[in-house]
Amino acid sequence: xxxxxxxxxxxxxxxxxxxxxxxxxxxxxxxxxxxxxxxxxxxxxxxxxxxxxxxxxxxxxxxxxxxxxxxxxxxxxxxxxxxxxxxxxxxxxxxxxxxxxxxxxxxxxxxxxxxxxxxxxxxxxxxxxxxxxxxxxxxxxxxxxxxxxxxxxxxxxxxxxxxxxxxxxxxxxxxxxxxxxxxxxxxxxxxxxxxxxxxxxxxxxxx
Amino acid sequence: xxxxxxxxxxxxxxxxxxxxxxxxxxxxxxxxxxxxxxxxxxxxxxxxxxxxxxxxxxxxxxxxxxxxxxxxxxxxxxxxxxxxxxxxxxxxxxxxxxxxxxxxxxxxxxxxxxxxxxxxxxxxxxxxxxxxxxxxxxxxxxxxxxxxxxxxxxxxxxxxxxxxxxxxxxxxxxxxxxxxxxxxxxxxxxxxxxxxxxxxxxxxxxxxxxxxxxxxxxxxxxxxxxx
Numbered sequence: 001x002x003x004x005x006x007x008x009x010x011x012x013x014x015x016x017x018x019x020x021x022x023x024x025x026x027x028x029x030x031x032x033x034x035x036x037x038x039x040x041x042x043x044x045x046x047x048x049x050x051x052x053x054x055x056x057x058x059x060x061x062x063x064x065x066x067x068x069x070x071x072x073x074x075x076x077x078x079x080x081x082x083x084x085x086x087x088x089x090x091x092x093x094x095x096x097x098x099x100x101x102x103x104x105x106x107x108x109x110x111x112x113x114x115x116x117x118x119x120x121x122x123x124x125x126x127x128x129x130x131x132x133x134x135x136x137x138x139x140x141x142x143x144x145x146x147x148x149x150x151x152x153x154x155x156x157x158x159x160x161x162x163x164x165x166x167x168x169x170x171x172x173x174x175x176x177x178x179x180x181x182x183x184x185x186x187x188x189x190x191x192x193x194x195x196x197x198x199x200x201x202x203x204x205x206x207x
Numbered sequence: 208x209x210x211x212x213x214x215x216x217x218x219x220x221x222x223x224x225x226x227x228x229x230x231x232x233x234x235x236x237x238x239x240x241x242x243x244x245x246x247x248x249x250x251x252x253x254x255x256x257x258x259x260x261x262x263x264x265x266x267x268x269x270x271x272x273x274x275x276x277x278x279x280x281x282x283x284x285x286x287x288x289x290x291x292x293x294x295x296x297x298x299x300x301x302x303x304x305x306x307x308x309x310x311x312x313x314x315x316x317x318x319x320x321x322x323x324x325x326x327x328x329x330x331x332x333x334x335x336x337x338x339x340x341x342x343x344x345x346x347x348x349x350x351x352x353x354x355x356x357x358x359x360x361x362x363x364x365x366x367x368x369x370x371x372x373x374x375x376x377x378x379x380x381x382x383x384x385x386x387x388x389x390x391x392x393x394x395x396x397x398x399x400x401x402x403x404x405x406x407x408x409x410x411x412x413x414x415x416x417x418x419x420x421x422x423x424x425x426x427x428x429x430x431x432x433x434x
Contacts, residue, residue, distance in 0.1 A: 083427055098246040098247075098248075142247045143374060
């Protein structure tokens with residue numbers, strides 16, 4: 001995890017410091033993220049995630065365009081007795097018992113946003129995020145646990161709004177589609193491309 | 208100007224405070240619920256996907272369970288559940304359409320079910336730092352202590368706690384008596400069912416868990432059905 005934090009810091013520094021901002025406007029936002037699994041992720045953990053956080057920094061390089069970075073952390077988990085079939089290189093087996101299944105997804109993105117308006121009341125935007133997901137898949141079964149850690153290339157288009165409340169702060173809400181491409185091996189041996197939707201609400205600080 | 212700088216500084220502190228608050232929401236990367244001994248039971252089955260089990264009709268099974276013991280750890284297993292285990296396996300095999308051959312030496316059998324068991328004692332340790340008093344200084348030790356009863360002992364160097372738990376494993380192996388390599392002395396194994404869990408609880412509770420998990424091994428192996 002230490003290297004993960006270092007990577008996140010490097011992303012922000014490389015994104016923010018060297019940029020020549022058009023108007024020196026910077027938006028820093030922190031959001032609470034609620035995520036909904038889909039596809040392979042839903043097959044593994046079929047529960048909505050209420051444990052998520054996102055931190056983004058954007059710098060305007062044109063009147064309606066900003067670039068920046070994003071760092072997030074979403075936790076999916078499920079307590080289940082469902083039979084799980086493992087089809088790994090070393091063996092194939094059917095396993096039953098009470099299982100605690102976890103997915104920790106850490107997106108680290110370069111981001112760009114286009115603002116559809118910039119009134120004093122609301123700032124709708126659309127954005128594109130490109131970068132990487134660090135994903136730890138964990139299975140606890142009996143007295144054993146299995147982990148698979150992989151870095152995935154990923155994309156995350158989003159749309160949302162910023163509602164200024166004061167001179168330099170406001171509320172931000174957005175909806176993001178997250179897609180992590182397949183990488184490495186999953187616990188079950190099946191495809192580990194992951195998809196989830198996230199609904200995010202938080203505060204934005206403009207400076 | 209000074210007021211403006213103060214306003215921006217307060218907003219920055221608000222943002223940091225929000226980050227801290229939101230981070231605490233995550234609290235645990237691996238949330239889970241309390242578990243009892245039965246929640247640690249695992250039933251695993253392996254099989255050869257190229258085998259057509261409908262080719263087999265008869266089976267034989269020894270009337271005893273082999274205990275695989277480590278001389279250093281000893282045998283933590285009893286034989287109180289042996290008869291029930293063998294009966295449960297026989298019942299499941301009958302339900303799947305197999306006929307038990309009671310005289311395999313003379314009449315032979317298509318497959319043999321071998322049952323073995325083992326136990327494993329596991330040790331775990333963790334260290335804790337206890338800057339507070341773990342034991343109170345007994346005021347009656349006044350003779351030894353010119354310090355009064357308001358003093359307390361503590362462990363600034365931390366304390367290490369060790370705990371152990373014992374797990375048991377029951378292994379069911381279905382071997383193919385029609386596929387024996389006498390040169391390499393290898394017998395093909397068609398199917399394995401393994402049950403693992405904590406050796407804790409009452410004898411009746413343990414028996415119930417063992418029987419349930421044996422049934423689960425057969426339930427999750429529908430390919431064994433030859434009816």
